[in-house]
Amino acid sequence: MIWIFIFFMNIGIDIRTLMDARYSGVSLYTLELVQALCRYGSKNNYRLFCNAFRSRDGRPPRFDYPNVSVTDTKYPNKLLNYGYFKIGKRPKLDRLLKTDVFFMPHINFVAFSRGARYVVTVHDLSFLRYPYFFTLRQNLWHRALNVKKLLQHAAAVIAVSEHTKRDVIELCRIPEKKVHVIYSGINERYHPLSAESSEARRVRSAYALPERFMLYLGNIEPRKNIESIIEAYSLYRKKNPQSDVKLVIAGSSAWKHGVVHAVARASGFFADIHFLDYVAEADKTALYSLAELFVFPSFYEGFGFPPLEAAACGTPVITSNVAALPEIAGGFALLIDPHNVAGLSEAINEVLNDKNLQQNMRERGLNHEQKFSWEKCAREVVKVFENLNSIY
Template sequence: MAKIGIDVRCLTEGRRTGVEEYTINLLREILRFDVQNEYLLFLNSWKDSRTDLAWLKEFPKVQIKRFKIPNKILNFCFWYLNWPKIDRLLGGVDVFFMPNLTFYALSRKVKLIVAWHDLSFERYPEMFSLKRRLWHYLVQPKKICRRAEKIIAVSQSTKNDLTGLYEINSEKIAVLYSGIADKFKIIDRNDKKLIAVKEKYHLPYRFILYLGTIEPRKNIISLISAYNQLRIWARKENNEDLHKYRLVIAGQNGWMMDRILKEIENSPFCEDILKINFIEEEDKEYFYNLASLFVYPSFFEGFGFPPLEAMRCGVPVIVSHSSSLPEVVEDGGILIDPNRPSEIAVAMREVLTSPILRADLIKKGLKQAQKFNWRKSAKNFITYLNM
């Protein structure tokens, strides 16, 4: 039996972006699957954690080690002093798993496994704030790669970036795909909660959905431009059906979102663009089910949870032909050039006006999304851990 430490500091804020989604779901299935090893979770937050971890009580071989050290002080100590050693704070571990990039300090004897989601900060530094770029500089991602005994890449695209940009030996990198939660599925149209969610968020009857962080990298401005073009076509063609579709942009606010908000305000169809800042986690699958179309024109993704979640819910998707998205979506969606809003608009019109294309995309999307589940991800993780 081995003692395995897992860094869960990313869960302290209570957010559910890609990294948090990955950590929670993978951890839950690892603990269900692995009954031999002992797990020690490293959690540090000066303030009370906003994440409910009560569900961990059902697993007898897991302990949460909570610390209340101010994060800035702890990170400075990790960075400048290489102290304190996390493994010693945990009482000793054989392996330490970091599900995301962050500051740390470990004893030399401890094996380090790191999960890499993407290298967007290297590919598109201009899409990150100065503060975020400084953080990446100080955390020294390339040095973490070299220290790690094993690296998990969530896609082949991410592995290619690690070997190409950081010149990391490909033999110590394994591509272990993330999963999609079972709750994402087609919901009966008569489900009472479906109606309740529609009313709760004041959703229109027909709408095109974007769900994700509101930031430049997600290319929302191109989506708005494409929607404007779609509505102009609908007006010129006197297409009443196409004219009824609204655009819903939902997700947590990121940085540099003022320009995105300005783009919405300047749209001639701004009254038909709905911006929703926050969706309750338990409402997400209903959101997807209510949408007519899901569009995700992101410039860069390490994996891409939202398109697969939408596909599992029986919603046709349009995604960028860039980074990991063609790899995970394959023929389950329409691939577009994220730099060409007109191409996005054409794809949107085709899906919304062709029942045959729509049905084909839904069928292929459901089949493709079934390939990704957290049980498989957890089993692959344990196998990789024991290699």
């Protein structure tokens, strides 16, 4: 008689970020990774945790897999956190979901029983490295999270880049052997679209996009260095007075967004600078594809989805030579010093005036994005879970 033992784990996952009305990079990471885990880690049971009075606008999304269940405590986050600080009582998630391992796709308030095993993904530690990029309220929030203690007590930490791993080790004093670098993936919906396709025409009309434009897409906040984009664009236009290339700045307005608008008004080219609000995920592929150039001179990124997404759509990319961006985009992007506006302007001028360079950058971008797969990400995350199960 042959005995076959099938080992599986009950894995809890915090999906509270999927209740957000507008998805951030962290929200998309959670959504894509959970879907991939359900597909490629199907021998395990996934017990998803969220909390809200009621679902809205399809939040959280449905996960129609036989190995998935969702627990909703029906308490909004603010009330849950208030209870934690005022009376020290919150549901112990490992007990509530009866998990072998609990996975946090991002840093958040949680409560576990003593000895519970949990794994945390760290996307970046910008709030520790550069607190001046954040409001007082945001800094107080991050302090209340007690990130160092959270990571020190974790059974394992997943860093989305080697750069983030170094920050985790240095800033939080986490042993290197406990930190695993697992790159995020990129959704297959990002691919080049012809400007004549019905989808591209729909998006151009919906957002009143100019015929020719360079693009920034991301939150409008100090860390993203958008003022430098505007100043560099102004220098480019002065050097190329006949150019009809406009500048499109797309993304949600965050802290100090008024400064960005003020710089645009003072640039001398305000009429050629188009501000879009939040762009729906379904529209981003066409937006990237229609742009002649994507510019992303951020001061700090732990990973950086937008340059990858733009490259996957066949759009040349200029990005920063700091933090994780060279690691993620160095194989296809033109790297610049984010503090050097003149250098950024020269790079813009070089790309927009050199068709051969544009084609070379497109080809490198389309080849490079194959390195980032959600299937690969999910399989490596499952290995982290399984290794913990074999240790304990």
